[in-house]
Amino acid sequence: MKKHISREKRDNLTGYLLIAPAVLAVIAIGIVPVIITFSYSFEYYQLTDPKNRHFVGLQNYIEILGNSSFWMVLKNTAIFAVISMALELLLGFTGALLMNGAGKAARGAVRTIVLIPWAVPGIIIAYMFQFLFNNQLGPVNVILSHLGGSADFSWLTKPWSAMFVVVAADAWKQFPYIALMLLAGLQTIPQELYESAAIDGAGKIKSFFHITLPNLKGILLIVLLFRTMGAIRIFDIIFGITGGGPASSTSTLLYQAYKYLFTDMNYGKGSAMSTIITLIILAISILYIRVLGKRAEE
Amino acid sequence: MKRISAVLLAAVLTLGLLTGCSGKNDGGKSTGGKIEGKVTIVTANDTTGAVKHMLEAFQKEYPDVEVEHQMLPGASDDVKKSLMTSFAAGDTDPDVIACDIIWVSQFAAADWLLDVTTELEAVKDEYLGGPLKTCYYDGKAYAFPDYTDVGLMYYRNDLVDHAPATWDELQSMCREHQGKDGIDYGFVFQMFQGEPTPCNMLEFIKQNGGHDLLNGRFSMANENTYEALDFVKGLISDGISPEDVLGWRPDDSLSVFSEGKALFMRNWTYAYARTQLDESKVQGKVGVAALPVGPNGSESSGTLGGWNLAVNKNTDNKDAAVALAKFMTSYEAQKIATTERSTFPTNKKVYEDKEVLEALPYLTSVRSAADKAAPRPQVRDYPTVSTIIQEYMHKVLAGGEPNDQTMQAMDQALNEALEKMK
């Protein structure tokens, strides 16, 4: 019997058998819940009022989009995403170039140090930064006062500085990943390119823009994709440092969804907010994949 | 769609992986008036051991009841989240819960708490009026008053001989002492965007003759409120209070005060015992008084806080659960709680107990403040009201938006929310 099954069919069968557990798991615990959330988003579904659960159409969405706080958290999310990404790229590039320029032993050491933030739980990093920037008990103000600055700056009660602390904490956690990716990319660039550029009289800066950057384009796009998602999905850092304050200035889309769901216990509205986030993420993914795909064709 | 997906998820999850089962049988039954079986009680974290001793006393009286005590460490919002999820699922456990007074109406409206009107009515004369009121929702009782709390003025009695009676006096006393004797700040309070904001801000407003709910509607956009907001902003801009108070919780103020850096502090009753610990720099230098009043205010009233004990409506051992909740709030149990946990009893008799007064001599002086304490708006969905108040108050205090427009917008938002609760 076995002989009659073609190689192609057998491969198909084996392939599907092997990926089945992973695919089913991903569908069951990833995709199906997202679909259920989508269906909740059209319901009046409040945990404190469970007997009243009913279909309300688009009302949750109308309520969310009609509230000025939605546009505020959307703006916060965008600000957070852009600034943190810029900072992380800057630090990531610096880190990668420093590591690339270092000798073998030094590179190992720097790489080790750079990995530490990656391995520390986000919530712990959040508390670390909250403590660092605590204006009474934290060291940042003490150090600033030694440098001639204010010893009493209140970081977490002003919208812009609270956002800065959140961004700093996120950047501290995330840039190692970027640095490592960029370093891996840097090491694939053939040294001859730089040598021939040097012969042509190109300076370091010129070769950075003409050789380094173009060669890292693919990795940069992947990094940007990952970090955009990361910025939209950030939770523990905000949960730990500001809880969305002051005056909701660090509350993001996702944090707002969390508050609807698990503080207000409003599953309908929270699900609608979660669905909006999912849609934004899907849109960005598609955009990036298009760009990445185009690059692959080139 | 929903059902299909749920079934799919369930099917895949059970795919030979799982046998997880947390179901258990605690079928406590009361047979013929005898109270027995098992009950679970959930309280906030208690490191003093008071709850343990209270439960031991309960066991002596009800030896046939087995009590499981679970503690939920975390801020009260986290505790609340855990409780709500259990209730919403219709769990029979926990049977008895300790709940913040501001949760009672919401939980009762959601039909999660057992009606204990008969039981409470029988003993209600034993309790202080303010805390007792927090046990009621819509004319029925859903909880027993456990301990009470109130916003108080703490002052350094080594530097000043009395607490200020008015805002003007507060400011002038602060100006006189700031910069001397290690006093960096005149007055510290807590205005974190969370429950501290309504607690503190409503206090300021009410000390200035203002109000929150008036005749069933929110009408806070008036001079009394604006004046209170300006006063708070003035405290910060004049350097009497650090700007940080806008991000502080009670403990942040306490640590500044305990370091000897502040002349006055607004805080809850728990703070007193903490200022008298060995590591405190103000040990033996702290006086307690009522909060000062504003120019339009007449009588001082701090915000009412505190906790109650309630019974899960779905409890599978009603008799034992009610007996436990009742016992934990009785004179005998509250005496243990007061002496060991330094919380303020709701049972009047405890205030007259000699042993208690020996352990907590300041109890009598606070009693009048506790009597006058003002509750936060007692509406069905208080959390929504609180969130709105936090948001708009911070728009003014931190965001610098104008008093009148912001407060008018807040009234409107609050009244819209109120409409939805009907």
Added chain:
Amino acid sequence: MNAPKAKRIAAKAGYILLLTVFIVMMVFPFYWLVLTSLKDPRDISLMPTELWPSRFSLKFFSYAFTEHHLEVYLLNSVIVALGAMVLTILFAFPAAYAFSRIRFRFKKFWRNVILLANMFPIIAVVTPMFIIFRKMHLINTYWGLIIPSVIITLPMAIWTLQAFIDTLPKDLEEAAQIDGCSRFQAVIRIIFPLAAPGIFTTAIIAFITAWNEFMFALILVTKDSMRTVPVAISMFPGQYTVPWGDMAAASVIATVPIVFVVLLLQKWIVSGLTSGAVKG
């Protein structure tokens, strides 16, 4: 001294300076965490704070266990992270092998499905999961935390493992198959041992990711005795108090073993983290 040499030295000095600033910035928050955990409880709220304490103490470490029962949470975290790690590898290895070696229909589609799931925000997953887990009595159980962790670890694991298997020479298993081994035997005997470093790396990354997971652990557990370390630490601040010292000590205990593992295996972890991407 000639000019080019001076320039070279200046460049070198600049480089070292930059590197130092960079390293200090990297290490300082962690340094502060450790320092705080070692302070004496009496000094924790000194104002201004001491950049170098006048005395040290291990009291906060003992508080972490006596007052907060960190051992309970540590055990929970270890079980959940180990469980998620094992489950991830069990699911990821066959899939990664198939994606790398076998040609089958809609391969790209299925691979994208898995990667897509990685993009979904957890907030959109956790509510239905909570409701269904409740019905299935999975709330407050280890399974109830292990299963959701897999959604975070699995896509990354498949990606990393596939990239690793791609680098293994194909002729070995083909030769084995010609020698009469079945494909299954060839995988077990040839690929599995060769891929061991990749599997190991993937497992470590999965373990750390699951160990650090916060949102599922926050929402799917309502009982204190089932909380994992990160969530438990976030619950240290009580109704009024924020015990910084206890939190710092607990954080140090929760991160030092992980950091130690990372330091030991850094080379592998780096290659694991970057392998998928560099190939693009």
